[in-house]
Amino acid sequence: MVPIQMVDLKRQYTKIKSQVDAAIGEVLESTAFINGGAVQQFAGALQSYLGAKHVIPCANGTDALQIAMMALGLQPGDEVITPSFTFIATAEVIALLHLKPVFVDVDPKTYCLDVAAVEKAITPKTKAIVPVHLYGHVADMEPLMALAAKHNLFVVEDNAQAIGADYTFADGTKKKAGTIGHIGCTSFFPSKNLGCYGDGGAIFTNDDAIAAQLRMVANHGQSARYYHDVVGCNSRLDSVQAAVLNIKLPLLDEYISARRAVADAYDAAFADVPQITTPYRAANSYHVFHQYTLQIDGADRNELQQYLSTKGVPAMIYYPVPGHRQKMFEHFGGASFNLPVTDNLTTKVISLPIHTEMDADQLEHIIQSVKSFLNNTPA
Numbered sequence: 001m002v003p004i005q006m007v008d009l010k011r012q013y014t015k016i017k018s019q020v021d022a023a024i025g026e027v028l029e030s031t032a033f034i035n036g037g038a039v040q041q042f043a044g045a046l047q048s049y050l051g052a053k054h055v056i057p058c059a060n061g062t063d064a065l066q067i068a069m070m071a072l073g074l075q076p077g078d079e080v081i082t083p084s085f086t087f088i089a090t091a092e093v094i095a096l097l098h099l100k101p102v103f104v105d106v107d108p109k110t111y112c113l114d115v116a117a118v119e120k121a122i123t124p125k126t127k128a129i130v131p132v133h134l135y136g137h138v139a140d141m142e143p144l145m146a147l148a149a150k151h152n153l154f155v156v157e158d159n160a161q162a163i164g165a166d167y168t169f170a171d172g173t174k175k176k177a178g179t180i181g182h183i184g185c186t187s188f189f190p191s192k193n194l195g196c197y198g199d200g201g202a203i204f205t206n207d208d209a210i211a212a213q214l215r216m217v218a219n220h221g222q223s224a225r226y227y228h229d230v231v232g233c234n235s236r237l238d239s240v241q242a243a244v245l246n247i248k249l250p251l252l253d254e255y256i257s258a259r260r261a262v263a264d265a266y267d268a269a270f271a272d273v274p275q276i277t278t279p280y281r282a283a284n285s286y287h288v289f290h291q292y293t294l295q296i297d298g299a300d301r302n303e304l305q306q307y308l309s310t311k312g313v314p315a316m317i318y319y320p321v322p323g324h325r326q327k328m329f330e331h332f333g334g335a336s337f338n339l340p341v342t343d344n345l346t347t348k349v350i351s352l353p354i355h356t357e358m359d360a361d362q363l364e365h366i367i368q369s370v371k372s373f374l375n376n377t378p379a
């Protein structure tokens with residue numbers, strides 16, 4: 001059996017090696033390393049794929065979030081509501097800009113922002129909400145957008161884990177995750193569902209004025225060459241990364257199907273295991289399974305992780321410490337935030353390998369390893 005990895009980038013690359021190598025070779029020959037044709041081509045292709053009016057490529061997903069907050073003109077002390085159960089970058093950029101992260105709990109089924117909890121956290125200082133489409137499941141955007149409209153708040157989607165996911169509105173309309181809020185942000189970190197071979201990111205919006213502001217902020221606040229209107233930053237997707245993404249974007253739907261097939265196999269195998277809660281799929285969210293995350297009850301997930309590693313099965317805890325319990329955010333209230341669902345999840349979740357190259361024998365080995373540990377642990 002081929003050794004199992006959380007994400008098998010080597011085997012994925014092997015399948016597209018000739019196209020990728022040729023595309024990178026073209027960039028090298030052109031020497032248009034920054035803002036070359038590959039970057040323009042990719043921005044256009046992603047725009048059509050997402051059905052977004054504007055796509056602004058940038059250097060990474062963290063920058064995408066930071067540029068989004070900067071472009072909205074938020075002022076120091078403004079409050080931004082965000083989940084605590086997410087990767088650190090989401091709240092880190094809020095604090096970096098001297099805004100105040102206000103952590104709210106997540107829905108116990110979807111692990112995404114609990115809209116009722118968001119409503120309770122709104123104060124006169126609240127200016128924005130940052131939902132995270134965690135593990136590839138889209139947050140419940142329709143009621144969230146209605147709430148934001150009612151209180152005149154911006155919504156910035158952290159779509160680093162859910163590129164390609166669809167959200168279905170009550171009237172049947174479908175939109176891609178990241179194109180529903182005022183701004184959507186994503187990451188092309190290699191292990192993401194659409195990953196490049198280094199760092200990369202992008203920002204989406206359907207609003208022309210916001211797009212202009214995003215472009216300006218990402219390019220030193222420049223409105224015309226050497227005329228700088230606002231303090232910005234320098235954040236670019238380089239042409240080599242765009243060349244890789246140009247090969248991989250047309251394969252994204254195939255990659256998503258491959259991930260969903262792995263998720264379906266895990267779901268079926270674990271359906272009758274009493275200690276396991278398999279990932280929930282809300283009817284309005286087309287889950288793209290950036291992670292396949294189990295909730296373990298009546299057994300120790302850390303012991304399960306250790307046992308799996310002795311069987312050659314990697315597994316990860318995303319995330320062991322929620323934002324509100326991180327030292328960096330202590331002065332924002334820290335553990336005084338009452339987030340029971342988040343606290344509970346951080347002790348129970350474990351993510352199994354999921355990627356585009358999983359074989360049937362690897363899958364079977366992972367499933368049997370998980371089951372053999374739990375069968376020997378009384379529920």
Ligand SMILES: *Cc1c(COP(=O)(O)O)cnc(C)c1O
Nearest residue numbers: 060061062087089160161187189
């Ligand atoms: C990966 C990730 C980011 C940051 O992306 P980078 O490209 O690594 O900066 C932000 N938010 C979430 C939820 C992520 O998973």
